[in-house]
Amino acid sequence: MKRRDFISWVGLGWIASSLPIAIAACSSETTTPKPTSSASGDWQKVGTTAELDKTGQLVANDSPVGPVLVVGKSQSENLIAVNPTCTHKGCTVAWKDQAKKFACPCHGSEYGADGKVLKGPAEKPLKTYAAKIEGNSVVVKPS
Template sequence: MDRRKLLSWFGLGWLVSLLPSSLLGCSESTPSNTSSSPAKSAPESVAAAPSGNFKAIGTVAQLDKDGSLVSSDKKIAVVRDPKDKTKLLAVNTTCTHNNCAVLWKSDKKQYVCPCHDAEFAADGAVIAGPAKKPLPTYAAKIDKDQVVVSA
């Protein structure tokens, strides 16, 4: 084998070894939230509830008193649906623009990011930017006197 052929084989091997990392670099690093399913994975640090794969966030009385519930790790917020008070809406509180923690504004019935004023509906949908992606959502329900969120 001559030197030119040997170098071309090394070059080809080098290119092939870069292919997997190049393909990974082109893919999304986080899953997209374009699914219509309301159930997403919850952070593991939410306190466990006795009902299957749901985790307790707080009591119904506390939700009704405060207007919203936030998990102990401050990653999940639950509010009553402004359009249907019998339904609960749970979202991840991390802003999809710059990872700041959004806050529920009960007077506006929306979440607001204190960092850049992004606004999100109660169901996590973007109302005003700079955020472009909605907040991830979770399935939430009332189990006995507890508000529980899917995990």
């Protein structure tokens, strides 16, 4: 085999082995880490009432159920809790209190308080959680 042929085959092999990685990196699908707790269906602590009451929002990126954004006050009966990862390209959405919706700063997607898409380009809703106060803790449960 000639040296030029050998180098061509090695180059072709390198390109072929790199293709799956390149395709995966360009994928628009986002994944949410699976809960590592054996009690993944149970209520999980994501923060304290003091943290929530400070700004009316509590962000827990490394909670047992994955990323969680809780909106409300500890005295409120209706806490809102969602995974704040935009279902379009994975940016982090922000709660717009005046408009009562979540907005993605990257591509303009908007979601209602229930996580449903109000405005695209996102097509899938945000994952939602049941949320409540237990003592001085804010806890969530996948809904």
